[in-house]
Amino acid sequence: MPIYEYECRECGHQFELLVLPKSTAAPACPECKSEELERLISHFAVSSEGTRESNRQEGGKRASKDRKEQLHAEHEAMHHHHH
Numbered sequence: 001m002p003i004y005e006y007e008c009r010e011c012g013h014q015f016e017l018l019v020l021p022k023s024t025a026a027p028a029c030p031e032c033k034s035e036e037l038e039r040l041i042s043h044f045a046v047s048s049e050g051t052r053e054s055n056r057q058e059g060g061k062r063a064s065k066d067r068k069e070q071l072h073a074e075h076e077a078m079h080h081h082h083h
Contacts, residue, residue, distance in 0.1 A: 005041075010034035 007014045008029035017027050026035045 004039055006037040006039055008032060008034055009036040009038055014040070 003016050003018050004027075005014065005016050006027060006029075008031065011029060011032040011034065013029055013031040015030055019027070027037055028035050029037065
């Protein structure tokens with residue numbers, strides 16, 4: 001069952017919607033109930049070697065930053081504990 005991303009043309013609200021295989025009802029905006037929607041291109045649906053590599057690099061940068069912040073917090077906690 002695909003999940004689609006939509007933007008309401010009436011109020012601009014963006015949302016995701018799980019589309020059931022046998023659903024015949026037109027999707028509607030959960031905010032204003034308008035059926036005037038534009039289906040967006042999902043980031044996960046657009047994939048190439050370049051986007052995979054970019055995502056891998058970004059994930060590595062975030063993990064490195066998180067680890068540095070954790071080590072800094074541990075150092076501060078130990079330093080504060082000794083005084």
